[in-house]
Amino acid sequence: MTKVILEARQVAKKLNRKLILDNVSLRCERNMIIAIQGKNGSGKSTLLKLLAGIYEPTNGQMIRRTRKIGYVPEHFPEKLRFKVKEYLMLIGSIHNIDKQQLDAKLIKYFQLFNIEAYLQTPLKLCSKGTKQKVGIIQALLHDPDILLLDEPLTGLDATSQDELILILEKLKRERTILFTTHEEMMVDRLADQIFYVDSGKLLTLNRSRRKLMQIKIECDHSERLKEVDVAFHIRSVGPETILTVDGEKSDQLLLELLQNNFSVREVKEVNEC
Ligand SMILES: Nc1ncnc2c1ncn2[C@@H]1O[C@H](COP(=O)(O)OP(=O)(O)OP(=O)(O)O)[C@@H](O)[C@H]1O
Numbered sequence: 640m641t642k643v644i645l646e647a648r649q650v651a652k653k654l655n656r657k658l659i660l661d662n663v664s665l666r667c668e669r670n671m672i673i674a675i676q677g678k679n680g681s682g683k684s685t686l687l688k689l690l691a692g693i694y695e696p697t698n699g700q701m702i703r704r705t706r707k708i709g710y711v712p713e714h715f716p717e718k719l720r721f722k723v724k725e726y727l728m729l730i731g732s733i734h735n736i737d738k739q740q741l742d743a744k745l746i747k748y749f750q751l752f753n754i755e756a757y758l759q760t761p762l763k764l765c766s767k768g769t770k771q772k773v774g775i776i777q778a779l780l781h782d783p784d785i786l787l788l789d790e791p792l793t794g795l796d797a798t799s800q801d802e803l804i805l806i807l808e809k810l811k812r813e814r815t816i817l818f819t820t821h822e823e824m825m826v827d828r829l830a831d832q833i834f835y836v837d838s839g840k841l842l843t844l845n846r847s848r849r850k851l852m853q854i855k856i857e858c859d860h861s862e863r864l865k866e867v868d869v870a871f872h873i874r875s876v877g878p879e880t881i882l883t884v885d886g887e888k889s890d891q892l893l894l895e896l897l898q899n900n901f902s903v904r905e906v907k908e909v910n911e912c
Pocket residue numbers: 654655657659677678679680681682683684685686
């Protein structure tokens with residue numbers, strides 16, 4: 640299975656004869672979380688619509704290796720008279736999802752997104768946060784290979800923003816996600832790769848998420864560990880102690896552990912402590 644799900648090759652996009660994006664190349668790889676940042680009007684939404692297949696490029700090539708793309712626009716339809724559950728059932732039937740499977744998915748997502756209290760509320764009466772959650776659930780129902788989110792935190796208060804980021808943190812273990820945002824916090828907490836759109840050009844930021852290494856040692860010698868001269872995060876799991884360290888410092892930590900006669904059981908790369 641190829642790693643690249645969507646790819647833009649030297650893509651340009653004109654809207655009403657105005658050049659919005661120019662010579663943009665981007666690869667979306669499976670299991671990556673990609674953030675697109677940029678000022679208002681720089682072309683982020685246009686890029687997302689190109690990736691989603693809503694727009695076709697004026698020049699260059701868009702390669703979509705899947706048809707299963709989940710897209711959530713910045714402004715989810717505001718005035719739908721459907722109730723939340725009714726709407727999601729309708730989307731499920733549009734995708735021809737088997738009734739039993741759909742029920743199971745809805746139960747899973749209602750819990751994950753914590754919207755059980757609003758299933759019978761008409762969408763037009765839901766809060767912005769609930770609407771955004773429903774927008775993401777409708778995009779997830781057909782198990783997309785990639786989820787494209789256009790400014791998912793826009794208009795949400797701090798609590799709702801935090802809640803949505805937590806949900807996306809859970810989803811990121813099983814999904815490929817690309818999102819646009821103005822929120823640094825969202826980028827810091829979620830993104831593996833960061834791009835910046837500036838006047839229609841795409842720049843890669845050298846701020847890819849730092850790698851963490853996890854080192855399992857046999858038992859907790861917390862006193863002796865104090866002598867190790869590298870910063871790390873520590874937690875105990877049964878008879879084992881797990882040390883998580885910045886990837887660049889992992890060799891030094893391993894060396895110090897071995898020099899201090901710790902018994903190392905496993906070393907692996909991880910995304911979080
Ligand atoms: N249909 C259109 N016709 C002409 N110009 C358009 C059209 N849609 C968008 N634009 C222009 O394209 C530029 C990029 O718009 P886009 O919505 O992609 O930017 P953005 O980076 O997503 O902005 P924001 O952060 O404000 O959402 C803007 O100058 C916008 O006015």
